[in-house]
Amino acid sequence: MxxxxxxxxxxxxxxxxxxxxxxxxxxxxxxxxxxxxxxxxxxxxxxxxxxxxxxxxxxxxTRENLILDVLLTASELTLPLPDTGTAHGDLTAFATALIGYLDTPLGDGLARALAYVVDSEEIAEARNTFWETRYRANQPIIDRAVVRGELPPDTDGRLAIELLIAPIHFRHLLTRRPADAAFVDTLVTSILGAMRTAPAKRPHRA
The missing domain is CATH 1.10.10.60 (Homeodomain-like)
Structure with missing residues (x-):
């Protein structure tokens, strides 16, 4: 039948x-x-x-739903969690791996699909699920840094990861400027400095 x-x-x-x-x-x-x-x-x-x-x-x-579903699924297996022993090393390794991934057809395709695809309920759900999964997957970088005393206990891990990946995506998609080792070192050093001096997170009000 x-x-x-x-x-x-x-x-x-x-x-x-x-x-x-x-x-x-x-x-x-x-x-x-x-x-x-x-x-x-x-x-x-x-x-x-x-x-x-x-x-x-x-x-x-739709074609867009299909492509986004496939690329999101593939990307979850592509960026392993680094563990170098320092926050600077971990963030540097993650940023370097992300830059390399974006230079592949799959990484470039995912970045463009996420940026340009027209939203529907299904796509919005897929995008939100993807980013929540990525944030959770990379939270151990921040947790380990807190345990080692490199970052304060109230560090906002999600914000730290956003500060790391946003300039990389900006260069890849918009300015097309190279994201070399010097750029990564400056970026990571700036993020760690900002996280160490950031005001304490305020509790959310109901």
């Missing part, structure tokens, strides 16, 4: 749906790597994955 074209997307932990998702994800990654995110189209993905266009649209809705 065939599935109606207007059926709601179904998420199943395994079986045919999982195989289709895996094939489509692999096809998108291949296409982005070969021709850049702006040239990825559903017909090409359908051909590469051996999956009907209608199945892709039923599962992801």
């Amino acid at each position: 065939t599935e109606p074209e207007n059926a709601a997307p179904q998420r199943r932990p395994g079986g045919r749906a999982a195989k289709v998702t895996e094939a489509v994800h692999r096809a998108v990654l291949e296409a982005v790597t070969e021709q850049g995110v702006e040239n990825v189209g559903i017909p090409d993905i359908s051909r590469r994955a051996g999956v009907r266009d209608s199945s892709i649209y039923r599962r992801w809705g």
Whole structure:
């Protein structure tokens, strides 16, 4: 019995749906790597994955949803958590890895997809989930620095990570200026200095 074209997307932990998702994800990654995110189209993905266009649209809705889903999933496995023994070393290692990732077709594609894609409820949820996951994944950098006495106990870890990645994305997407080792060292040193002298966080009022 065939599935109606207007059926709601179904998420199943395994079986045919999982195989289709895996094939489509692999096809998108291949296409982005070969021709850049702006040239990825559903017909090409359908051909590469051996999956009907209608199945892709039923599962992801739009080309933008599909690309963002795939790139977010791939990026979660790409930037490991550094542990160099110092806050400066950890932030430097993370920044350097991020710069390298953004210079790849997948990293560049993700940055552009996040920046330019038109929001829908699904995309907004995917974006928020991605950033919350990244903040939680990198919080140990700040926690370890607090334990070592490099940063005060009330350090805002989310703000520290935002201060680190924002100038890197700015250079990558807007000014196209190089983010070299000197830039990273200046950036990390400035962030640590700012975090050490920042006023204590105020409790949120109900």
